[in-house]
Structures are given as structure tokens and as C-alpha cells.
Amino acid sequence: MRKGMLMCLLMLMAAVAVLDVAPARAEYGDVVLNKRSDKEGMRPVIFSHWFHRIRFRCKVCHDELGFKMRAGANDVLMVDIVDGKFCGLCHNGQIAWGTERCDLCHSGRHGLESRIHGGNQSLGPGRW
Amino acid sequence: MRSRRGRRRSRYYLWLLLATLILIARTPVAADMARRWLPLVKDGIHDPKSPALRLLQQPGEALSRLPADVAGSQVNWTAALEQGRINPRTNILPETKIRVLDTDILLNLRGGTPIVRFPHRQHTVWLDCGNCHEQLFKSKAGANKFSMQLILQGEQCGVCHGAVAFPLTQCGRCHNTARDKPLPAAAVRGS
Known part of the structure; x- marks a missing residue:
């Protein structure tokens, strides 16, 4: 009987260990932009697809704004954003917060790699 | 009075019950209630x-x-839009033409897995034609050669599915049409 109880306990622990894994870090589709931020002494930018998708359809950024649909394929310069290109079409203080509120976008940990985080659940070889 | 053996046995069943309950709680059915971010x-x-x-x-x-999903961001974004739970903007510039197409395309017609019925409508309410055509896919039905290998590597459908749209572990959501039944008449045959 003691053996049975031990088995049960082991089973319980295995179930917790295997199935109750911590959720994937970052949200699905979160993009880190860090081509220049760290070098310039700013926190990397975190772009959340979920946050934007509630408010805008994909076509707004990927058609009207001209963002290519591959993380890393866009060369987004702060000077262009201030000029109203890329993020700057909305982040101008009218549709969304303006570029003077640096910290709201530059909110990532230092040293993060530029790429999509929290995605790719298929675990393919992946270019994300 | 119960024997010592009986008490031990009931404790054994209690453990078993607890383990089973935890297992059930982690299944996709229960995931709807246990979504967390x-x-x-x-x-x-x-x-x-x-x-x-x-x-x-x-x-x-x-x-x-928002409506639940079991994978990705745990939200069914198509349902969220269709049910009017969200109403994301379609354009910023007033001159932008909003294009929506309502044609289904049947793909993977000669493969082994179920046929893919690709719905243009659910894609074009979010995306513009130019996001897929003509770079990723040619507009002519039957002109594209699809490869699951490429999709898994983040090409073709995999540009979005597996990165920002529902992931590639959801096979049946694209491979959604049985091969042994009459094909939907309204759909266009692709490759």
C-alpha cells in the first residue's frame, strides 16, 4: 500500500511538472526591435501585436504604413517616426501617444535579441 | 470500524482522484476557463x-x-471581429480603398491530408490583397505550389501562421475539408 501511495504521489508530481508548465514568455507575436536601441543607450522597443490588433487591422500597418511582414526586414529610424513615417503615422500625439513619450515604447530589457518572441509554437526551424 | 488496510486504500483513491482532477484541468476543454497571460x-x-x-x-x-482559443494568444481573433467584440480601424488615410473578397479556394487537392479550404473573407477583413499577392502567392488559382516544409520555415502561410496568426499545431483549422465527400461547389479549385 505504501508503494501505491508513492506511485500516486509520483504521478501527481509528474502531472504537475509536465502539464503545468509556465506559459510561454512574452505574448504571442510580441516583437522586440533592438537594431539600435541598446547601442544608443535606450531600452529596446517592444511591439505587441495583440495590443495593436484590438485597435487596428493588419492592413493599416502592413499596407498603409508599409511595414514588411517579416521581423527585422524594416529599418525603422527614430527620425523617420518623428517625420510621420512608420509608427509616426499614429504615434504623433493625435491617434496614439507622441514620440516624446520614449519610455512607453522603449520598455524592454537591455540585451534582448531583435525578433518575434512568444510565437512559433510549431518549433519549426524558423526564421521568426 | 474500518481496517487499517481500508483506510490506506481510501487514501490511495484520494490521491488518484486528485491526480486525475489536475490532469482534467490541464486539457484543452478546460483551457477555455483557465486561460492566463x-x-x-x-x-x-x-x-x-x-x-x-x-x-x-x-x-x-x-x-x-475576447472569444477564447486554445493556441497562440488564446484569443480567436476572427470570432472577436465577427461578433463585434472589437472594431479595429481599417485605415488611417481617408483615400485608402478597403478591399474585401469573399471567395474560398480549395488547396492541397492531390495530397494525403484533408483538403485546405482557404477563406478569402476572413483574411481580407484583416489584410489587404497586397499583403499576400503577388509576392507571396500568385492570384491565379492553381498557379501556386505549396509546401508544408516551407510553411514550417516561416514562408508562404507561415509568414503569419506560427508567428502572429494561429500556430501550425492547429492542423485541422486549415486542413478542414474531407476528401471523400463532394467538394463545396462555391469554392474555386486551386492547386
Whole structure:
């Protein structure tokens, strides 16, 4: 009987260990932009697809704004954003917060790699 | 009075019951009730010291109100849009033409897995034609050669599915049409 109880306990622990894994870090589709931020002494930018998708359809950024649909394929310069290109079409203080509120976008940990985080659940070889 | 052996046996069953309950709680059926999102401060990419964390919207606060999904961001975004739970803007510039197409395309007609019925409508309410055509896919039905290998590597459908749209573990959502039944008449035959 003691053996049975031990088995049960082991089973319980295995179930917790295997199935109750911590959720994937970052949200699905979160993009880190860090081509220049760290070098310039700013926190990397975190772009959340979920946050934007509630408010805008994909076509707004990927058609009207001209963002290519591959993380890393866009060369987004702060000077262009201030000029109203890329993020700057909305982040101008009218549709969304303006570029003077640096910290709201530059909110990532230092040293993060530029790429999509929290995605790719298929675990393919992946270019994300 | 119960024997010592009987007491031990009942304890054994109690453990078994507990283990089973935990197993059930982790299944996809229960996942609908157990959806959870990490707070930004713990998500591993936000800097916990960033002043933004006091101001930015938390994923759980926004996403828990939307129709559930078992994979990806745990939100069925197509349902959220169709049910009017969200109404994201279609354009910023007033001159932008909003294009929506309502044609289904049947793909993978000669493969072994179920046929893919690709719905243009659910894609074009979110995306513009130019996001897929003519770079990723040619507009002519039958002119594209699809490869699951490429999709898994982030090409073709995999540009979005597996990165920002529902992941490639959801086979049946694309491979959704049985091969042994009459094909839907309204759909166009692709490759």
C-alpha cells in the first residue's frame, strides 16, 4: 500500500511538472526591435501585436504604413517616426501617444535579441 | 470500524482522484476557463524597472474579455471581429480603398491530408490583397505550389501562421475539408 501511495504521489508530481508548465514568455507575436536601441543607450522597443490588433487591422500597418511582414526586414529610424513615417503615422500625439513619450515604447530589457518572441509554437526551424 | 488496510486504500483513491482532477484541468476543454497571460512585469521581455509598466495595458485585462482559443494568444481573433467584440480601424488615410473578397479556394487537392479550404473573407477583413499577392502567392488559382516544409520555415502561410496568426499545431483549422465527400461547389479549385 505504501508503494501505491508513492506511485500516486509520483504521478501527481509528474502531472504537475509536465502539464503545468509556465506559459510561454512574452505574448504571442510580441516583437522586440533592438537594431539600435541598446547601442544608443535606450531600452529596446517592444511591439505587441495583440495590443495593436484590438485597435487596428493588419492592413493599416502592413499596407498603409508599409511595414514588411517579416521581423527585422524594416529599418525603422527614430527620425523617420518623428517625420510621420512608420509608427509616426499614429504615434504623433493625435491617434496614439507622441514620440516624446520614449519610455512607453522603449520598455524592454537591455540585451534582448531583435525578433518575434512568444510565437512559433510549431518549433519549426524558423526564421521568426 | 474500518481496517487499517481500508483506510490506506481510501487514501490511495484520494490521491488518484486528485491526480486525475489536475490532469482534467490541464486539457484543452478546460483551457477555455483557465486561460492566463503573464503580467508585463513577468513576461521576460519588459524591463521590470521601466516606468511604462505602470501605464501599459496588461494582456490579461484586454484578452480575457475576447472569444477564447486554445493556441497562440488564446484569443480567436476572427470570432472577436465577427461578433463585434472589437472594431479595429481599417485605415488611417481617408483615400485608402478597403478591399474585401469573399471567395474560398480549395488547396492541397492531390495530397494525403484533408483538403485546405482557404477563406478569402476572413483574411481580407484583416489584410489587404497586397499583403499576400503577388509576392507571396500568385492570384491565379492553381498557379501556386505549396509546401508544408516551407510553411514550417516561416514562408508562404507561415509568414503569419506560427508567428502572429494561429500556430501550425492547429492542423485541422486549415486542413478542414474531407476528401471523400463532394467538394463545396462555391469554392474555386486551386492547386
